[in-house]
Amino acid sequence: MIYSNPKIDEPLDQGDLLDDCPMVTVAEHAPDRLEQAQLDFRRGIILTQTCDISNDKVDRFIVAEVFDVQTLRSADKRRARLLTPYREHLAKHFADTYSRIGLPQPYETI
Numbered sequence: 001m002i003y004s005n006p007k008i009d010e011p012l013d014q015g016d017l018l019d020d021c022p023m024v025t026v027a028e029h030a031p032d033r034l035e036q037a038q039l040d041f042r043r044g045i046i047l048t049q050t051c052d053i054s055n056d057k058v059d060r061f062i063v064a065e066v067f068d069v070q071t072l073r074s075a076d077k078r079r080a081r082l083l084t085p086y087r088e089h090l091a092k093h094f095a096d097t098y099s100r101i102g103l104p105q106p107y108e109t110i
Contacts, residue, residue, distance in 0.1 A: 015082035
């Protein structure tokens with residue numbers, strides 16, 4: 001099994017799957033047109049690191065919408081939690097995507 005069902009009173013963690021997670025969507029990047037932003041409630045997964053959440057270093061979470069996910073086992077379908085090593089796998093791939101540095105041209109190694 002790759003996920004567990006945390007108790008309702010457990011704090012949120014990276015890798016938690018949330019039903020009815022509030023998400024803001026925009027049709028196009030237009031900072032001067034905030035009226036286009038829409039609030040939707042969808043299934044999402046928390047990408048923010050657990051250490052930042054538990055140490056109150058963030059006011060907002062980075063979440064991604066989840067598509068075609070297996071139905072959660074809990075009766076209230078509140079959330080599920082990715083288990084190790086799947087959570088670390090998710091974190092690594094998220095970091096690989098957002099921590100790349102774009103160089104103007106390839107460089108030579110010595």
